[in-house]
Amino acid sequence: MRPLTIVAMAAAAVALSHPVEAAPPSIARHTCTNGLEVLVVESHANPTFTVEIAVKNGAMTEPVELNGLSHLYEHMFFKANAAIPSQEAYLARGRELGLSWDGTTNTERVNYFFSTTSDHFADAMTFMRDSITSPLFDAKELERERVVVTGEIDRNEASPQHHLGHEIEKRLWFKYPSRKDPLGDRATVLRATQATMRLIQQRYYVPNNSVLVVTGDVTAKAVFDLADQLYSGWRRAADPFIANPLVTHPPLPKSNVVVVEQPVQSYTGSIHWQGPSTVGSEIPATYAADLLSYATAETSSKFQKHLVESGACVSTQLNYLTQVNGGEIWIVFEASAERIDRCVGAVIAELQLMRAPDYLSDEELVNAGRSAEYQLIRDREKPSALSGAMTFWWTSAGLDYYLGYVDNVKKVDRAAIARYLDTYVIGRPFVFGSMVSPSMKKQGFDKAHFAKLAGAQP
Numbered sequence: 001m002r003p004l005t006i007v008a009m010a011a012a013a014v015a016l017s018h019p020v021e022a023a024p025p026s027i028a029r030h031t032c033t034n035g036l037e038v039l040v041v042e043s044h045a046n047p048t049f050t051v052e053i054a055v056k057n058g059a060m061t062e063p064v065e066l067n068g069l070s071h072l073y074e075h076m077f078f079k080a081n082a083a084i085p086s087q088e089a090y091l092a093r094g095r096e097l098g099l100s101w102d103g104t105t106n107t108e109r110v111n112y113f114f115s116t117t118s119d120h121f122a123d124a125m126t127f128m129r130d131s132i133t134s135p136l137f138d139a140k141e142l143e144r145e146r147v148v149v150t151g152e153i154d155r156n157e158a159s160p161q162h163h164l165g166h167e168i169e170k171r172l173w174f175k176y177p178s179r180k181d182p183l184g185d186r187a188t189v190l191r192a193t194q195a196t197m198r199l200i201q202q203r204y205y206v207p208n209n210s211v212l213v214v215t216g217d218v219t220a221k222a223v224f225d226l227a228d229q230l231y232s233g234w235r236r237a238a239d240p241f242i243a244n245p246l247v248t249h250p251p252l253p254k255s256n257v258v259v260v261e262q263p264v265q266s267y268t269g270s271i272h273w274q275g276p277s278t279v280g281s282e283i284p285a286t287y288a289a290d291l292l293s294y295a296t297a298e299t300s301s302k303f304q305k306h307l308v309e310s311g312a313c314v315s316t317q318l319n320y321l322t323q324v325n326g327g328e329i330w331i332v333f334e335a336s337a338e339r340i341d342r343c344v345g346a347v348i349a350e351l352q353l354m355r356a357p358d359y360l361s362d363e364e365l366v367n368a369g370r371s372a373e374y375q376l377i378r379d380r381e382k383p384s385a386l387s388g389a390m391t392f393w394w395t396s397a398g399l400d401y402y403l404g405y406v407d408n409v410k411k412v413d414r415a416a417i418a419r420y421l422d423t424y425v426i427g428r429p430f431v432f433g434s435m436v437s438p439s440m441k442k443q444g445f446d447k448a449h450f451a452k453l454a455g456a457q458p
Contacts, residue, residue, distance in 0.1 A: 001290040001322050001372075025380055027390075027403070028220035030227070034236040035208025038227045039399070040220040041386060049121065049216030050383040051128050052113035054391035057204040059107045059182040060246055060325045066200075068149065068184015071105040072192055073200050075145040077112055078103070082134035083126075087141055097124055105182045108323055109395035115384050118217040122226060125214075129230040132205065137197045149189050156183055160262035160435060164270070168433040171256045172272050173326065176247045180326070203244065206237035211394050216383035249274065249326045252429040255456035259434045259447045266314065267335045267445075268435040269344060271454070275320055275327035275424050278397040282327075286397075287405075288420035289320035289329060291412040295360050295368035302359060303350060312339065312346035324396050329424060337440055344453045355421050357414055369410035376406060432456055 028040040057070045078101065084090045094101065097120045103112040112131070116124050156162045166181075173180045212231075214223045252274055276285035296303035296318045307316045316333040335343035353359060360368075379389035393402035432454040436445050 001293060001320055025386065027399070028224075029399075030220075030224040032207065032228055032231055034231060034234055035206075036210055036212060036227070036231050036234065037394075038212045038214070038224060039390060039394075040213075040218065040223045041215045041380075041383075041390075042218060042220060043215065043380075043383060044217050047118045047217050048115065048383060049118050049124075049214060049218050050113050050115040050387045051124055052111055052213045052215075052384075052387040052391055053128060053132050053210055054109050054111035054213070054395055055204055055210045056108065056241075056395050057110045057200070057209075058105055059184075060179050060323075061204060061240075061244065062178050062181075062184075063176075064178045064185070065188065066196070067178040067181060068153075068186075068189040069192055069196055069200055070110050070204075071152075071182060071184045072145060072149050072189055073197060073205075074103045074105045074110050074112070075149055076135060076137055076142060076197060077131055079141045079145075080136045080138050081130045082136065083130040085136075086138075093127065097127060099124065099127070106392075107180055107182055108325060109391060111388065111391045113384055113387055115216075121218060121222070125223075125226050125230060128212075129234075132210070133231070133234045135197075135201065137194045139194060142192070142194060142197065146190055146192060149184070150186050153183055153186050153189070160260075160264050161268070163262060164258075164260045164268065164433050164435040167258045167260055168270065168272055168431050171258060171431045172252065172274065172328070173249055174252070175250050179247055179249070202237070203240050206240065207231060207234045208236050209240055211391060213387040213390050213394075215387045215390075246325045252431070255429045255454070256431045257434075257447050257451045257454060257456050258431065259436060259441075259445075259450060261438060261441050262435055264435060264437050265337075267337060267340045267343070267440065268332070269335070269340075269347070269450075270330050270332040270433045271347070272328060272330040272431045272433070273424055273428055275329040276420070277327050278322060278324045278401060283401075284408075284416065285420045285423060286320070286322055286327065287408045288412045288416045289327070289424075290322075290372060291365070291368045291409050292354075292360075292417055292420070293318050293320050294371040295364050297371070298364065298367070301364065302353070306350055306353070307333065307343070307346050310346065313343040316347065322393075322396050337437075340440070340445060341453065344450070348454060351426060355418060355426055357418075360414065360417070365413070366410075369406070369412070372409045373406045430454075430456070 025041045030038045080086050084093055098116045099114045101114045114124050114128055169180050170177045212227060275289060276282040278286055295301055307313045314334040318331050321328045333343055333347050380386045432450060434450050
């Protein structure tokens with residue numbers, strides 16, 4: 001699951017009053033001869049469609065010397081290519097087609113999408129083909145984008161939350177931290193050349209490591225026929241993860257505490273664990289992780305009552321991020337300066353309570369499953385949202401996981417939740433992070449203090 005948003009947290013309340021039973025979207029599937037997988041969801045309510053392509057790339061593929069290049073590549077995607085000779089021509093053609101577009105770089109996925117009206121179907125599909133298969137990596141454009149990307153890094157570093165998260169991730173994934181940092185390293189980005197861009201392209205931007213998703217006012221047959229035609233010249237390559245396998249993140253050997261000092265008014269804390277991945281025997285725990293996250297987001301849950309309604313914390317949230325190369329679990333909580341100890345103590349105590357058989361009622365289990373279902377329904381409201389959800393699941397779990405997701409989440413019972421907590425959370429090494437102001441630090445809220453509260457070595 002992706003981290004819960006405010007909308008997702010409200011889904012449980014909606015599910016209580018409006019039970020839903022929704023089948024997965026009807027996905028038509030096709031594989032081109034070069035290995036490119038093509039997925040289509042038809043929706044003819046509006047004369048619009050989205051074409052998206054995603055690549056299994058991102059931070060998980062980046063040793064230190066490549067950290068940030070997937071992100072830089074994303075920026076270079078919307079530039080000149082073999083069919084469109086300059087950035088100006090690229091933008092002009094996008095305006096002609098009425099395109100809205102964007103791209104993102106995450107830990108395990110880089111994706112790009114174009115949305116427009118369905119009368120531009122063939123031209124927009126061709127525009128995508130040219131962008132993905134024949135980028136020029138013009139030297140002047142590359143020089144400009146290096147500055148843009150490092151500017152993004154600067155903006156993130158201006159955020160107090162970034163510093164806390166960055167320090168936590170470095171400790172949680174201690175052996176290969178670059179593999180969990182999609183933003184990237186400034187020095188690596190500034191050293192990037194056309195040759196390094198070609199390295200990323202030749203290694204990962206190959207059809208058999210990519211998925212093409214088209215959603216909206218289209219027909220599957222038209223998409224499949226055009227994809228076969230447009231991508232016939234995009235040559236299959238060796239599986240990039242044979243020559244460059246993903247790393248195996250070693251288990252966290254002991255708990256860690258990190259304190260970040262920033263000019264903040266309130267206290268933010270979080271506890272992070274290495275969680276289950278979407279691989280083999282770990283898969284069932286991913287469903288339990290999601291169900292528990294949805295259940296604890298409900299304002300009537302014991303979790304929220306004990307931690308927020310009691311006045312101990314201002315807010316709190318339990319999250320799990322679905323990943324193939326190391327999932328992550330975390331609880332984040334906020335407190336006023338005078339209630340730091342009370343909030344932290346309540347969170348630590350709650351971890352033990354969550355293991356109890358009566359922590360979640362039968363009704364809460366049912367409604368948590370409905371909340372998960374409701375969130376997937378929301379993803380289908382717009383073609384662009386649906387295509388993004390599909391590529392997220394395709395890269396980090398697989399399409400079959402996505403199609404069976406709701407049924408498997410609804411099957412989770414108390415025993416499965418207990419196994420999940422025992423395996424990944426309770427009594428397991430963690431990274432405890434705190435963000436405090438200088439005045440809080442002077443009052444004694446330092447590393448030793450939080451280590452004592454959390455029961456970890458300073």
